[in-house]
Amino acid sequence: MFKYGRRSLSIRHYSIGSSVPSDRYKVQLYNATENINKLLESHDRSSYILAQYIPEPARNTFLAIRAFNLEINKINDGGNNLESVQSRAASHLTKATGFSTSDLKFQFWNDLIAKVFTQDPYNDQNDLGEPIAFLLRDGLRNHLNLDISYFHQFLQTRKHFLSHKQFKNIDDICSYGEGTYSQLNYLTQAVLLSPSISPSTIKLLEYSPSLQSKISDIAAHIGQATAIGAMILGMQYYASSRNQITLPIDVMTKFDLSQESLLRLMQGHLKPDDPQVNEIKEKLKNIVYETSIRANDHMLSARDILSKSQSEIKEIVKAHNQDSLIQGHSKKWRKGVPDVLLTPFMVSIPTSLYLRKLEKHDFDLFNPSLQQKEWRLPYTSYRNYYQRRI
DSSP, rough: OOTTTTEEEOOOOOSTOOOOHHHHHHHHHHHHHHHHHHHHHHHHHHHHHHGGGGHHHHHHHHHHHHHHHHHHOOOOOOSSSSTHHHHHHHHHHHHHHHHOHHHHHHHHHHHHHHHHHHSOTTOOOOOOOOOHHHHHHHHTTTTTTOOOOHHHHHHHHHHHHHHHHSSSSSSHHHHHHHTTTTHHHHHHHHHOOOOTTHHHHHHHHOOHHHHHHHHHHHHHHHHHHHHHHHHHHTTHHHHHHHHOOOSSSHHHTTTOHHHHHHHHHHHTTTTTTTTHHHHHHHHHHHHHHHHHHHHHHHHHEEEEEHHHHHHHHHHHHHHHTHHHHHHHHHHSGGOOHHHHHGGOOOOGHHHHHHHHHHTTTOTTTTGGGSSOOOOSSHHHHHHHHHTOOO
C-alpha cells in the first residue's frame, strides 16, 4: 500500500474461483460497452478518442468513468423556463416532498454506486440495469483498483455547485475542479496502477514517495485547469439555459460587468445594435482572459512536474539496477515514462487545445471558430503520446 491520488491505494483481493463469466454475462458486457461507446462518441468525443490510449484491461472502466462524468453533468432542476412542463413538475415535486429533481437524481447515483461496490461482482444475477454501473462492477470483478470515495466526492461537489450556482473567485472554480475532474483523474490513475496491469510501475512508485506526490500533483493541476476551461466553454450554455453565470464574480466586478448585463446579452434580451452590446463584449474578453490565465498556469505546472518526474524515473531506474522487474520493463517505457503514468494525463489535451484557441481568437467567446468542434485532438493526442507530452 502506498499514498496515491490524495489517498492510500488499497489493493483488493477476490476469490478467482467464480470469476469465469457466463455467456449471459458476456452478452451484457458487450451490450454495456457498445452503449457507453456510442454515448461518448456522440456526446464526449474527446473521451471516446482518448480511450484508445488506455491499456485494454482498463479501457472499459475508463469509458465508464468518463460516461459517469457526462451523466452527472446533465443533472439539473428542470430548467429555468418557469412555464415549461419540466419546471412545473419539478416545482410540484419540491413542494410535495421537500426534495428537488436534482436531489433525487443524485440520490439515485449515490445508491447505484453503493450497489456497485457492495454487491458480489461475481454474481451474474445481480443486474444493475445501468451500463456505467455494469462496467464499473466489471472492473472490480477484474481486480482493478476502484475507490468509492472518489465517486462520492465528485457527486457531493457537483451537487454543491448546482445549489450555489456561482463562483466568488477563480479559487472557487479550482476547488470545484479538485472535487470533480481531479477525482476522475485520481480514479483513472488508480485503475491503471492495478497489480494486474502495471506491477513494474507500482514497484517504481514504491521506491519514491516523491514521485508518488508528483504524479498526484499533476492530476490535481489538470483537474483544476479542466474545470476553469469547462466553465469558460460552458458559460453561454449555463447563462442562456440555466440562468447561471460560471465566471468568477470578483473578476467580473473588477471589470465592472454585472451578472444581469451578461445574462441579458446571453439570453438575447439585447438587440445587436444596442450600444451596450459592444461594451459588454469587450469587458467579457478581459474577464475570460484573466480567468483563462489561471487555467494556463495549472497546465504549465503540470508540464513542469511531468518533466521533473521523467528525470526522477530515470534516477530510480538507475539506482535500482538489481531490480529485475523494473529493469525488465523500463526498457519498454517510451522516453522513460510508463504508459500507465502518462495516459491518465492525456485528458488535459482538450483543455490545452481550447485555451490555445481562446488565445488565438482574442478571448472572444462570440467568435464563431470557438463554436466549432475540435478537429485537432486525434493528431495532437497521437503526437503527445509518442513525445510524452501533455
